[in-house]
Amino acid sequence: MAKQNNSCVFVLFFVLCFVNNSVYGLFDPDDLIVETPLGKLQGVDLGESYAFGGVPFGKPPVGPLRFNAPEPPEPWSGIHPANYFGIGCSQTCYEPSSACPTTIQEDCLYLNIWVPKTSSRTLPLEAAFGFLYLGDIFDPYTNTTSKHANYGMQDQQLAFKYVQDNIHLFGGDPNMVTVSGQSAGAQSIGLHLLSNESEPLFQQTYMISNPYGLPYKNPKDATKLAEYFAEAIGCPPLDITCFREKEEAEVLAASKSAQSNIINPLELFQYFEQWNPTVGEGEYPEEPVMAYEEGNFQRKPTMAGSVTKKDEPMYTECSVTRYHGGCIVYYFDF
Numbered sequence: 565m566a567k568q569n570n571s572c573v574f575v576l577f578f579v580l581c582f583v584n585n586s587v588y589g590l591f592d593p594d595d596l597i598v599e600t601p602l603g604k605l606q607g608v609d610l611g612e613s614y615a616f617g618g619v620p621f622g623k624p625p626v627g628p629l630r631f632n633a634p635e636p637p638e639p640w641s642g643i644h645p646a647n648y649f650g651i652g653c654s655q656t657c658y659e660p661s662s663a664c665p666t667t668i669q670e671d672c673l674y675l676n677i678w679v680p681k682t683s684s685r686t687l688p689l690e691a692a693f694g695f696l697y698l699g700d701i702f703d704p705y706t707n708t709t710s711k712h713a714n715y716g717m718q719d720q721q722l723a724f725k726y727v728q729d730n731i732h733l734f735g736g737d738p739n740m741v742t743v744s745g746q747s748a749g750a751q752s753i754g755l756h757l758l759s760n761e762s763e764p765l766f767q768q769t770y771m772i773s774n775p776y777g778l779p780y781k782n783p784k785d786a787t788k789l790a791e792y793f794a795e796a797i798g799c800p801p802l803d804i805t806c807f808r809e810k811e812e813a814e815v816l817a818a819s820k821s822a823q824s825n826i827i828n829p830l831e832l833f834q835y836f837e838q839w840n841p842t843v844g845e846g847e848y849p850e851e852p853v854m855a856y857e858e859g860n861f862q863r864k865p866t867m868a869g870s871v872t873k874k875d876e877p878m879y880t881e882c883s884v885t886r887y888h889g890g891c892i893v894y895y896f897d898f
Contacts, residue, residue, distance in 0.1 A: 621726040622673035628705035650674030697786030724765035750774035796821035
């Protein structure tokens with residue numbers, strides 16, 4: 565649900581970068597100021613690590629950028645205080661309270677960056693993402709007719725690009741990026757392994773509890789869900805201008821109402837996760853399972869596992885094929 569308006573599905577998503585031997589020399593630990601191409605960030609010392617919270621990687625997805633492709637943030641002058649965690653995207657969260665954000669809003673394209681003080685840890689960044697399909701429509705903001713779909717995936721890609729362009733400033737290695745997600749987040753990872761746009765942005769993956777058995781939306785079913793959303797919010801079908809004029813709370817309520825409908829009685833498993841990516845066209849021409857069976861995916865080291873406790877996502881069981889660093893690493897058969 566990268567943008568609140570794209571979905572009400574909460575997804576925990578991580579980007580992991582291996583850290584260089586020392587962060588000293590990159591920034592002064594006394595003031596913790598990192599100078600990026602967009603402007604200066606000032607982090608905080610958490611004891612075992614440094615943290616830079618609420619780092620903007622995209623413009624706020626509000627107004628004409630609601631239901632639109634994400635855009636890089638504007639540069640800022642002075643020092644941006646990166647001393648708070650980014651606010652969660654607007655959502656109806658059905659996960660345990662420990663996995664849900666305490667504060668939500670539509671303006672949520674921010675990363676939280678932790679910098680370990682030694683090289684024995686990894687460097688995580690955290691965000692959340694999701695989806696609404698509108699198909700080929702005219703957008704008065706861009707003055708073009710284009711496909712409005714899977715902007716949650718594009719939000720994630722923009723976050724990846726921020727990592728590639730900036731993570732070395734925090735001590736990370738852009739050539740050793742691991743993307744990881746749990747449940748719906750793992751679904752996203754599976755799609756990134758099929759995407760030409762995502763291919764150069766990471767080197768390996770970790771998928772936790774990837775529900776490949778859940779069907780993704782095809783364009784027909786995704787359009788029907790969008791029509792239910794339009795009805796609930798009081799707009800003509802696929803009227804993007806009307807959608808953008810609604811209040812954030814109205815979008816959230818309509819998303820919740822729309823997902824209560826059975827979209828395709830022959831695909832009842834969709835009901836478990838109504839707001840998910842659309843496949844069958846464009847960047848994702850087929851179901852991921854079929855793509856993997858046909859060998860149409862990126863050959864990258866991938867670890868796959870499942871959680872042992874729903875509310876403790878960091879405890880995992882991994883497929884037993886090859887031991888590596890305390891867990892079992894699964895490599896796809898190329």
